[in-house]
Amino acid sequence: MTNLRPLMLPEIGAFDHVGVAVTNLDQAVEFYIRVFGAEAEPQEFVDPLQEVSIRFVRLAGMRIELLQPTGAGSHLQGILKRGIGLYHVCHQVRELDRELERLRVDGVRIISEPKPAVAFNGRRVAFTMYQGFMLELLEADAADVAGKRSEAGNES
Secondary structure (H helix, E strand, O other), rough: OOOOOOOOOOOOEEEEEEEEEEOOOHHHHHHHHHOOOOOEEOOOOEEEEEEEEEEEEOOOOOEEEEEEEOOOOHHHHHHHHHHEEEEEEEEEEEOOOHHHHHHHHOOOOEEEEEEOOOOOOOOEEEEEEEOOOEEEEEEEOOHHHHHHHHHOOOOO
């Protein structure tokens, strides 16, 4: 077995959510509540940069992002035409630009460069793809990162 090491240390952080493409947001939310017993988060987001409407539900401790395309140019149109629902996993990263560069060096394709996301209070997101696996990277909240740094300093 080969001893594989990353060229740079990975910074992939905490799991945040899975993304599910849907054709009708209201029906999907109702379905997750009725059939699976999910709890819906109250706010709906419309993201003009991504051309999607978004609602989140929580199910068995997991956050699920339900996304409906809002325009013909939405990346979700092609995903839904291929019959794909669950299409990405999202992890937070402290330094988004640095992590994207590390992934590029390791051969991961960046399919969407960083852009602010309405559903995450303007924090930037980027999408990557490697061998059919789509990973969304979400810029960690600055307050969370600062809090973790100060906690680490208090562990001595």
